Amino acid sequence: MSDHSLETEAWDQLFSTQCECGSTKVKKQSFCRRCYFSLPRELQQALYRSFSEGYVEAWSEARDYLKEERTARSHR
Numbered sequence: 001m002s003d004h005s006l007e008t009e010a011w012d013q014l015f016s017t018q019c020e021c022g023s024t025k026v027k028k029q030s031f032c033r034r035c036y037f038s039l040p041r042e043l044q045q046a047l048y049r050s051f052s053e054g055y056v057e058a059w060s061e062a063r064d065y066l067k068e069e070r071t072a073r074s075h076r
């Protein structure tokens with residue numbers, strides 16, 4: 001996957017009303033509240049970056065983190 005499509009994906013997700021986990025979220029927030037608060041503090045803060053400051057990378061990292069969290073939970 002190229003960086004460009006990742007950026008497009010991050011943008012689409014930001015303006016979507018559905019979180020990665022399937023829950024409803026607020027437009028212009030990266031994730032729903034539950035996902036957001038399950039992120040490490042560092043990643044929560046990174047999501048306040050602008051697109052030019054590395055938002056896409058932070059979002060991608062947060063998404064991977066949440067994906068792993070969900071996998072870990074479902075296997076417990």
Ligand SMILES: [Zn+2]
Pocket residue numbers: 019020021022023031032033034035036
């Ligand atoms: Zn969520």
